[in-house]
């Protein structure tokens with residue numbers, strides 16, 4: 001019977017595996033905790049979360065050997081772990097940063113007690129004290145950032161209508177924009193607000209933009225916020241809003257399955273959010289809140305001869321206000337103005353000098369070049385809107401008349 005003698009070897013292999021739990025690297029924890037001294041709220045929370053995660057591995061080492069265990073009674077040990085777990089759950093269950101902060105720090109306190117045998121374990125208390133000493137300065141920094149970029153961020157927030165409202169149709173099992181339920185008007189639809197509720201600027205050296213769905217924020221760093229404001233100035237707000245729409249709806253489409261422990265992008269939600277953001281944008285453009293000029297045209301600095309004489313060349317980055325043609329408008333009739341040197345002005349002059357005889361459209365085309373009937377129609381529309389005059393086109397001849405026909 002030669003087989004029997006081989007059996008006892010197996011348990012030895014398992015014993016070796018248990019012994020291989022590496023001692024946790026305390027330098028990593030020290031670095032993570034240092035990140036708590038920051039003006040950025042999301043950075044402080046990230047520091048606490050990473051510290052908690054560090055302890056997950058540290059606990060394996062503590063449990064791996066009896067000499068690593070703390071000087072606690074077994075039931076006290078278990079209780080400390082339980083309390084830490086509860087605190088972590090509470091941190092996950094809230095979107096209020098201050099509540100998360102407190103809960104995570106309480107969890108860390110318990111872990112510190114349980115892991116007291118780890119040599120050189122860096123503690124939270126001195127870090128927190130150091131933070132409190134600088135807290136006022138850091139808060140002032142943060143407040144200054146928020147005021148500096150408030151206008152730009154508010155523009156994005158109000159034009160897209162944050163937080164976005166979407167609905168889930170229980171029958172069709174799809175997400176819909178609240179403003180367009182399409183075929184689901186009769187179905188039972190459950191509405192909810194997008195997970196991103198607000199925008200914020202923080203001093204983050206690494207990431208220009210980040211989604212923080214756990215605290216309901218989409219966060220810019222200083223350079224990306226600066227870029228946003230500059231782009232609004234040079235391109236106008238609409239192109240910037242469109243770019244932001246894409247980023248924000250992606251951030252807002254994050255969803256959690258395990259109460260905040262991890263997040264994934266829900267593409268079905270993303271579609272609904274995009275649609276809702278576009279609907280909100282259309283409403284905003286129509287409202288008084290929107291600026292008159294939504295896009296800065298690149299061609300605007302190709303000014304009329306008069307403007308070139310008085311202003312010289314205007315660089316493309318110059319604020320468009322200086323290139324604004326409002327000063328060069330001339331009042332041709334009561335309540336109606338025309339920009340000097342434009343095609344419309346030429347057409348107007350042609351029509352007024354021709355009087356009741358009118359001007360053939362072919363003639364107008366010859367004088368002003370390509371732009372033809374469309375320009376005449378535009379002129380007529382504007383004049384009508386201003387209650388100034390009308391243009392009647394008869395057998396290819398345009399005649400300027402008073403309103404209501406003459």
Ligand SMILES: [Zn+2]
Pocket residue numbers: 169170171172173183184187
């Ligand atoms: Zn439905």
